Amino acid sequence: MRQVRLAKDAMDRDWADPELDLGAVAAHAGYSRYHFIRAFKEAYGETPWQYLTHRRIERAEDLLRTANLSVTEICHLVGFSSVGTFSARFKAWTGLSPSEYRTKHVGRGAALIPGCYAMLWAGGFRSAPGASAGSGKQRNSGEAG
Secondary structure (H helix, E strand, C coil): CHHHHHHHHHHHHHCCCCCCCHHHHHHHHCCCHHHHHHHHHHHHCCCHHHHHHHHHHHHHHHHHHHEECCHHHHHHHCCCCCHHHHHHHHHHHHCCCHHHHHHHHCCCCCCCEEHHHHHHHCCCCCCCCCCCCCCCCCCCCCCCC
């Protein structure tokens, strides 16, 4: 049980990483993938991917209520690589599409956090695909480009 808990802690820590791999999490627990799935489900009542999906959806719900970010930006911030998959999972979990959820819940609290602050808080801005790390001068994320 301790190993499964350690692996769950690793999932809780790295939930937003779209590259989070079941094999790596299972290895963290010292189990094969299939044994880990069985042990995790026995301990927590759902498979590791169900748990991870629920964790990501809960975070997306929070961002949809509080941050001025597009659904696509939120999708990627919470660890989904496909907007279609994100929307389908979100609707299955909440009964609403991400846009419907936002429409229903925005305005029921504090003002939305500007997207640039939410992105910076979530780990900063990722480099554009194809951008090389050694392309010259480093820029502050606040500089205009």
